[in-house]
Amino acid sequence: MIYDSLHTIGLYWLFLIPGLLLGGWAHIRLSHTYGKYSQVPVDSGMTGAQAAREILDRAGLADMPVEEVPGHLSDHYDPTKRALFLSSENFHGQSVAAVGVAAHEAGHALQHQAAYGLFNVRMALAPVSHFASMAYMGILFLGWFMHLLPIALWIIIATFSVITFFQLVTLPVEYDASSRAKEQLFRLGLVHEHERAGVSKVLDAAALTYVAALVTSILTLLYYITIARDSRR
Ligand SMILES: [Zn+2]
Numbered sequence: 001m002i003y004d005s006l007h008t009i010g011l012y013w014l015f016l017i018p019g020l021l022l023g024g025w026a027h028i029r030l031s032h033t034y035g036k037y038s039q040v041p042v043d044s045g046m047t048g049a050q051a052a053r054e055i056l057d058r059a060g061l062a063d064m065p066v067e068e069v070p071g072h073l074s075d076h077y078d079p080t081k082r083a084l085f086l087s088s089e090n091f092h093g094q095s096v097a098a099v100g101v102a103a104h105e106a107g108h109a110l111q112h113q114a115a116y117g118l119f120n121v122r123m124a125l126a127p128v129s130h131f132a133s134m135a136y137m138g139i140l141f142l143g144w145f146m147h148l149l150p151i152a153l154w155i156i157i158a159t160f161s162v163i164t165f166f167q168l169v170t171l172p173v174e175y176d177a178s179s180r181a182k183e184q185l186f187r188l189g190l191v192h193e194h195e196r197a198g199v200s201k202v203l204d205a206a207a208l209t210y211v212a213a214l215v216t217s218i219l220t221l222l223y224y225i226t227i228a229r230d231s232r233r
Pocket of ligand 1: 104108174177
């Protein structure tokens with residue numbers, strides 16, 4: 001029995017430490033890269049909001065609002081509101097980082113407009129994944145208070161699989177939004193040749209946090225599957 005619980009704790013760390021390290025490293029790298037390029041002004045003198053506006057206007061999305069939201073790196077495209085939300089530092093920022101992030105969010109709007117397949121899959125999965133996250137948190141919370149029935153472990157595995165699958169679909173959608181962003185920035189002359197590397201570095205660093213999140217989820221899922229299999233013996 002003691003051996004069993006030690007074995008489970010050992011497994012937990014074995015599966016969790018690589019994800020924790022990768023996640024920590026990805027976040028440090030993003031804050032370093034974003035911090036660096038938010039100090040580098042763009043030659044065009046454009047703010048993130050102006051760059052996003054230009055990309056949307058040129059794509060025939062002149063009626064799509066670009067709004068400011070509070071928070072650090074809280075930038076997102078909302079497909080239900082069909083609106084772009086930029087954090088204050090990227091909305092007003094005239095840096096390589098601000099213009100890069102704003103263009104990435106505009107890239108999501110372009111995916112939506114083009115009915116890009118994986119974007120639609122991700123949008124359809126979003127409420128399902130949200131429900132799975134609530135169910136997963138709920139069952140973990142209950143687990144703190146009572147001994148979980150074996151069936152609970154399989155419910156955890158099922159809900160966590162949905163969450164992991166959602167993250168798997170998110171990854172190519174994020175990379176595609178960045179490549180659309182870069183294409184538009186250079187095509188419209190919003191970013192010049194010597195600024196290209198900076199934009200790529202910021203967007204790659206942001207994408208890496210999604211890679212880390214996916215790896216962490218896959219390892220966590222493997223951890224649950226391993227204990228479920230062990231408990232059947
Ligand atoms: Zn994105």
